[in-house]
Amino acid sequence: MSQDIVPRIDALFARFGANAYEGDRRESVSALAHALQCAQLAEWAGAPSALVAAALLHDVGHFVGGLMDSDQIDDRHENRALPLLSGAFGPEVTEPIRLHVAAKRYLVTVEPGYREGLSPASIHSLALQGGDLDDAGRAAFEAERFAAEAVALRRWDDAGKQSGKTTPPLDYYLALLEELSAGPQAPRAAISAFDLS
Numbered sequence: 065m066s067q068d069i070v071p072r073i074d075a076l077f078a079r080f081g082a083n084a085y086e087g088d089r090r091e092s093v094s095a096l097a098h099a100l101q102c103a104q105l106a107e108w109a110g111a112p113s114a115l116v117a118a119a120l121l122h123d124v125g126h127f128v129g130g131l132m133d134s135d136q137i138d139d140r141h142e143n144r145a146l147p148l149l150s151g152a153f154g155p156e157v158t159e160p161i162r163l164h165v166a167a168k169r170y171l172v173t174v175e176p177g178y179r180e181g182l183s184p185a186s187i188h189s190l191a192l193q194g195g196d197l198d199d200a201g202r203a204a205f206e207a208e209r210f211a212a213e214a215v216a217l218r219r220w221d222d223a224g225k226q227s228g229k230t231t232p233p234l235d236y237y238l239a240l241l242e243e244l245s246a247g248p249q250a251p252r253a254a255i256s257a258f259d260l261s
């Protein structure tokens with residue numbers, strides 16, 4: 065499984081990457097452009113390679129699982145890629161992906177002005193995903209080992225929607241995935257680099 069993960073990811077982007085980001089909920093970029101922009105932003109922020117990979121792959125769940133994207137349901141895409149990815153990548157990659165929707169709910173809840181900066185599509189999906197967190201949900205999110213990484217990923221997710229932006233090609237990041245899935249996990253960067261504040 066882990067040996068063929070990179071060709072499988074390549075094939076998923078080849079098949080679905082031209083889709084408008086977030087399916088019916090139109091954003092200004094394709095799914096592939098969004099993934100590449102997020103990975104690039106992670107790299108520019110000095111994130112460890114596992115988190116760059118998470119940024120690249122965070123929406124792959126939109127491509128798998130057989131459900132049609134719809135404007136009217138929450139497709140739980142943060143979970144749908146995990147069976148595919150967890151065979152090849154450690155929690156440093158999969159946990160920020162799993163938590164990136166919760167991170168949006170968290171930021172809406174705790175950060176004044178965050179909601180106003182969201183795109184219309186993100187506002188729409190926020191309601192389907194449950195909206196603000198209650199106190200227990202907020203505490204549960206903060207207790208997650210990869211909460212800070214998920215918040216960092218969320219911010220790149222929000223920013224990675226610029227039409228016409230130049231990024232490295234997918235192959236550049238597939239090489240990074242190849243390294244990550246082949247070797248022992250690189251040590252995780254200090255969590256303070258992705259402070260929640």
Ligand code: FE
Nearest residue numbers: 098122123221
């Ligand atoms: Fe995204």
